[in-house]
Amino acid sequence: MNQLFPKWTNRLPAVATVLAVLGAPTLVFMVWYYFSPWYLEVGYAPDQPVPYNHKLHAGMFGMDCRYCHQNVERGPHATVPPTQTCMNCHVQVKKDSPLLAPVRASFEALAKGESDRPVPWIKVHMLPDYAYFDHSVHVTAGVGCISCHGRVDQMEVVRQEKPLSMGWCLECHRDPAKHVRPVSEITNMNYRHDEALAKKLIAAKKINPPTHCSACHR
Ligand code: HEC
Ligand code: HEC
Ligand code: HEC
Ligand code: HEC
Ligand code: HEC
Structure with missing residues (x-):
């Protein structure tokens, strides 16, 4: 029988009781709390x-x-930082690393005088x-x-x-x-x-x- 219900369901009766006793304000609080930026963005x-x-x-x-x-x-x-800052070192260090390909592409575009093409950092x-x-x-x-x-x-x-x-x-x-x-x-x-x-x-x-x-x- 243990397999039929995941463990967390054991706590459902307790949660339900707390909600029944404290009522709607708790629910409002919990919704506010979990959807406030502490939880959304941290x-x-x-x-x-x-x-x-x-x-x-x-x-x-x-x-x-x-x-x-x-x-x-x-x-x-x-x-x-602009691409140049990375290239201060990476023209020499790990200069062929595939991980740095977007940095090199940005640098080459700049060197060719193409318009600004920074690494698209998120x-x-x-x-x-x-x-x-x-x-x-x-x-x-x-x-x-x-x-x-x-x-x-x-x-x-x-x-x-x-x-x-x-x-x-x-x-x-x-x-x-x-x-x-x-x-x-x-x-x-x-x-x-x-x-x-x-x-x-x-x-x-x-x-x-x-x-x-x-x-x-x-
Ligand atoms: C860890 C402490 C701390 C945090 C966190 C903090 N500040 Fe400040 N804030 C200061 C201090 C110290 C000053 C400088 C006050 C002075 O020099 O009189 C200041 C000054 C300011 C000023 C007045 C100067 C100005 O730029 O016009 C503004 C506006 C400001 N903070 C906005 C914010 C905003 C918006 C946030 C949150 C996103 C924030 N602060 C978070 C400590 C903090
Ligand atoms: C120290 C900086 C600071 C001061 C002072 C400040 N706020 Fe804000 N306020 C913020 C920041 C930062 C946000 C955006 C918070 C976020 O992204 O969740 C914000 C968000 C808000 C919002 C939108 C809330 C929401 O949930 O969308 C309102 C309304 C607001 N402030 C009103 C006020 C009022 C009224 C005062 C004066 C009593 C005030 N603020 C003083 C920094 C400040
Ligand atoms: C008082 C709080 C505070 C301090 C101190 C602070 N930052 Fe920030 N930082 C922020 C906030 C708030 C943002 C988001 C700004 C926005 O969206 O406009 C941010 C954004 C950034 C970004 C993203 C680019 C930008 O400017 O939006 C970088 C990089 C950064 N911080 C680096 C630093 C470094 C390095 C230091 C120390 C020398 C520092 N921060 C100190 C609050 C702070
Ligand atoms: C002061 C010199 C210096 C600067 C500036 C610098 N790096 Fe590095 N970086 C290094 C060194 C040293 C390593 C480690 C090489 C090793 O593992 O042998 C490294 C490793 C890396 C690696 C891992 C490469 C791999 O194949 O393992 C990446 C990715 C990287 N750096 C990105 C950047 C980016 C992006 C910038 C600019 C924002 C930057 N670096 C700026 C010195 C630098
Ligand atoms: C060698 C260059 C380099 C150094 C040194 C460096 N950073 Fe950064 N930082 C970056 C780059 C590139 C990004 C954008 C990519 C990323 O988010 O990882 C970044 C992103 C960040 C962000 C997030 C910006 C955003 O998008 O909101 C923060 C905060 C930050 N750095 C803080 C710091 C602090 C604090 C230090 C010193 C302890 C530091 N950085 C040292 C290159 C650097």
């Missing part, structure tokens, strides 16, 4: 046209994030258009990449670690002392957080993240 890790590996390049080789994400301290977008993180976000403001205030992207240096495939929901933004804006560090450490994935130092930096730099609607909805 963990999103699309396959990329080239299996570029952060764990290898940023982790094992210790390349700084800013070598490739050059705009992160200067403007709203961190940007993904975007992982994506805010809706109505929400305004600027990288440079955050990193120059001393918020490290790790606070919003997790241990990218340990990821073979980049995945979204945080929900990027409004509640998540506000959680930090109301209490930035849990995240602020010296600006020299923003890309350091092994930095040990020091809350007393964070409070000093916040006071000295008059850091005061906004919570009014028009800051993020312009």
Whole structure:
């Protein structure tokens, strides 16, 4: 008989009882909870046209994030690197690897003067258009990449670690002392957080993240 019903059905009576006792609000809560961005987007890790590996390049080789994400301290977008950045090494290293074929195709197109043909990277993180976000403001205030992207240096495939929901933004804006560090450490994935130092930096730099609607909805 055991084979007829999968194991999880054992828990059905318990679930049904809980629902009967707590009623509709629980159901509403559960639907809201499971369909909120924590569940929809966290963990999103699309396959990329080239299996570029952060764990290898940023982790094992210790390349700084800013070598490739050059705009992160200067403007709203961190940007993904142009093909030239990869070819700085891959004209020599693994130059015939089939995995790098799309990178070479992009590079050859550029060399021939054809119009821009970047590697078609698939975007992982994506805010809706109505929400305004600027990288440079955050990193120059001393918020490290790790606070919003997790241990990218340990990821073979980049995945979204945080929900990027409004509640998540506000959680930090109301209490930035849990995240602020010296600006020299923003890309350091092994930095040990020091809350007393964070409070000093916040006071000295008059850091005061906004919570009014028009800051993020312009
Ligand atoms: C050698 C170049 C290189 C280095 C160094 C590098 N990255 Fe990347 N990064 C890329 C490329 C290429 C992509 C796009 C492909 C992908 O998502 O894997 C990317 C994608 C990302 C994304 C996802 C972007 C999106 O689409 O939402 C994040 C976040 C990111 N990198 C963070 C980091 C962090 C943090 C570091 C430092 C620990 C770092 N990267 C170091 C090349 C690099
Ligand atoms: C305060 C949170 C926060 C911090 C700190 C942060 N990011 Fe991001 N990052 C985001 C959000 C939010 C997005 C999505 C932006 C969008 O869709 O407009 C994003 C997107 C990206 C992307 C995709 C390209 C782009 O600009 O949209 C890359 C690459 C990236 N981040 C790299 C980094 C690196 C490298 C650092 C550290 C130097 C960093 N980020 C620090 C929140 C952050
Ligand atoms: C600083 C030098 C350097 C840069 C810049 C660089 N790589 Fe690499 N990459 C390497 C090295 C070294 C290896 C490992 C070679 C080995 O396994 O012997 C490697 C391996 C790879 C591999 C695996 C190839 C295979 O056949 O195993 C891919 C894919 C790759 N890199 C993609 C990229 C992309 C995409 C970029 C640009 C965003 C990039 N790399 C930038 C040095 C670099
Ligand atoms: C880990 C902490 C943290 C997270 C998460 C975070 N922020 Fe911030 N934010 C800050 C800090 C620190 C500042 C700088 C305040 C200052 O310098 O006074 C800031 C400033 C801002 C500002 C005002 C500066 C400007 O660019 O106009 C906006 C807007 C903003 N953040 C939007 C967002 C949005 C949208 C999100 C979520 C997608 C987000 N932030 C997530 C810490 C954070
Ligand atoms: C720190 C930045 C920030 C502030 C301040 C902020 N929001 Fe948002 N808001 C966001 C982000 C980011 C999203 C997108 C969340 C997502 O993709 O799930 C959002 C989404 C929304 C949505 C759409 C919700 C949904 O589920 O589709 C509404 C409505 C909204 N905000 C209203 C407000 C109002 C009203 C205020 C002021 C009381 C406010 N926001 C303040 C960042 C902010």
